[in-house]
Amino acid sequence: MDSVNGSLLILMPDREDDAGLLAANLREMVAGLEVRIWPELGDPADVRMVVSWRHPPGALGRFPNLDVVASFGAGVEHILVDKGLPSGVRIVRTVDESLVRDMVEYVLLAVVTWRRRWESFQLNQAKGLWAPQSYPAQTSVLVLGAGRLGGAVSKALIDLGHRVASWSRTGSESQGARCLEVEGALCEALPHAEGVICLLPLSSETEGILSRPMFERMKEGSLLVNVARGRHLVEEDLLDALKRGRPAHAVLDVFREEPLPAAHSFWTHPKITVTPHVAALTDPKEAARRVAENWRRLSEGEDLLDVVDVERGY
């Protein structure tokens, strides 16, 4: 693959290892491409594309010839939140098959261990207790978000024989799930769902959606899984809701503050499972393939892959 003029900057200050792997893969895939890793900028006027993960706000204003900012991940709120984002710059994101597969695996793990009461068997084993328990023949799951990840999760749950309702902004077709649009439909679906999975992008419309009004409508004994963003969740509302058993348990992979502070009550809460934002990790080699392809498209004036609608926020 030939290179266009200009350089590509990797701007992922808190992911040094991934930045190094991404750079090495890109150099191998795109002959002659000049890849720089922040804070080694070279001449800022050379930079045509930036790969970002939580870049420092305002940093992108330094590159007068910037065309494209690529998120090193599926979420883009960390880019859109930057008030100093130069106008006219296109935003793309990285969603490859391995990311989708890993997200499906994580959500299935959460739903299946909940449905099959895995934790209680582990506790019983520690006591040497033989105590079979039955489980429902089918589970109803409500998936918030019907995009690349939510859609794949819905399909996997349906393939396992579960009843799935899928909620999205436009009621998007979602792999055979019952599709819901508008808030009223969501309110009607909540009391019937044994599991609620959040796979929405974070935007002004979705921030704080996992809060008291939703929890009050959830089914007693249900499971909440938040694999989207920490700011979707109102933490105090969840703590209250868990006391009432709606939901009865929460699996949380993402948090308002990451890493989750050592003193945070979620760490020791018996009804909360905490994982450290690992539901689906971007593979630097796969990401390099997508970035290299967009670099080629940029150089040949073709449409880019995985372009984000900045107005919509995802």
Ligand code: NDP
């Ligand atoms: P997509 O952009 O493909 O899909 C977004 C979905 O959310 C669409 O179905 C969209 O509706 C729906 N949506 C957007 N806004 C609203 C709204 N206001 N009300 C209702 N529905 C809405 O996103 P992905 O599936 O690729 O990713 C989802 C999120 O998952 C990412 O933004 C990221 O935050 C998170 N993520 C977390 C990871 C982790 O490791 N924990 C890893 C990767 C991603 P419509 O179809 O109508 O447009």
Ligand code: OXD
């Ligand atoms: C992503 C993430 O957005 O890892 O890809 O959270």
